[in-house]
Amino acid sequence: MPSRVVVTGGSGKLGRAVVADLVATGWEVVVVDRVVPAAPLAPTTRVDLTDYGQVVEAFTAIDDRYTGVDAVVHLAAIPGPGVATNATIFHNNTTSTYNVFAAARQAGIRNVVWASSETLLGLPFDTPPPYLPVDEDYPARPETSYALAKHLEETMAAEFCRWQPDLKATGLRFSNVMEPGDYAAFPSFDADPGLRSWNLWGYIDARDGAQAVRRALERDGVGLEVFIIANADTVMSKPTADLVAERLPDVPLRRPLEGNETLLSIDKARRLLGYEPQHSWRDQV
Template sequence: MVTGAAGRLGRPTLDLLAGHGVPVTALDLHDPGDLPADRVVTGEAGDSETVRAAMDGVDTVIHLAAIPAPTFGTPEEVFLGNTRATFVVFQEAARAGVRRVVFASSLSVLGLPFSPRALHPAYVPIDEALPLQVEDPYALSKQTDEATAAMMTARHGIDSVAMRFPLLGGPGDKLPERAATYARDPSEGARELWSYLDLRDAARANLLAATRPLTGANVVFLAAPDTLSALPTEDLLDRYHPGAERRAPLPGRAVPIDLSAAARLLGFRAEHLYPVEAHTSEVNP
């Protein structure tokens, strides 16, 4: 089952699963009528009865339904909506005997992107052990989602993967605009560490997380290996995160994220890299 199936990541994930001949139940608030799924269930991912009905015949869940930023609702709507949906999906998965749940966490769980003040990572490249600095309801919802997954693993033995996605997009969706913004003002990318991931790669990562042999509650950062800025990463860090401890060299445009867990656990490496060179003439150093 894929929740949030009609969303920006839900659709490419469904397309990829359909291309591999995987039978899928799609869950979304509305049925647009063109989802490549064997069955479509409409309703909220936070509604137990809806999710219970959707779980029929399901052995794996990819949970993508969420309010994607704190600006898309009130603090209560963002936190309570996201955490309720994740808890309900895991609870009904346990009831149905589902053995694995892959779910969309976010780089925003760090607290940097949506904090009301400028924050800085303790060290770079960041990894899954980096201390969180949560100061907004969206980051708190993702922290709670990850804690929910760990509890469900301990209580019910469900294997899970929290996918800490960065900015998601494609050549015609978000990435050109954001790359141009970073070219004009590199500070605009500091909160997200200038990271990104193509939606096609994100969908493939979901498939890998659903099928690779792994156990327990896992957390992984995912990103393209380079940044969405044309400037050298170490220069960007010198300017915008000067107090972050440097634990490894970051040559060229290397993303300041340790991607080894995604490679080790999922066998994942991004394949679709955005051509930042197209924005070189716009760069304001």
């Protein structure tokens, strides 16, 4: 019998790709969201994640749709700084994520994957990073209320794992999510490298983001792990070493840079998840 997974925010840009990937690989997917799309890829129930009671019910049973859930993928959130007021973003995102973690524990769910964020690396890098490529080893550096909420979500996850030693919680620090239709604009970035330097010229194809989610659900072990999830290349045509020499000449390099390789290190995700990006904007333009 297939494993049942609840995906929050399944109607969003990343959520649609995640739902499609999980359905295609044999998961029984249930979507909970504030928005029900006209042509959903999986059964969808309208749920307000800031209401704890609704989240508990969504993770246990909804009438004749299902009873019991094996895993949760939490993607729903106000998706970035500036989309709403600072306090609105902070309260919505922290409350929703607390409710997801707490309701999963209450429902006996021991496999939780959620969308953390590249912003914890110090975006928009007005203060340069400590070294390049950036990775998960240095402390989080939230610079916005959105990033602060993501930082507290990772802290919450660590405590939930301490309270529940058999819990597997995986935070995925996604880069800027892109779909194939977005790639037509990428060649224009070459005119001014500063336009995309705010996240070290990184991105994540939604389909590769979905691959990372699936691999996180399937990873062995328990406890908290956090991974940067980006594509293997940058959004630029210029070699990465040249971008660094031009824009961040004083930042130490931990190793030589080759070609257009990402400055958002995915080494840990490759090593522990078996993650390997399959889609590049260069194949689409």
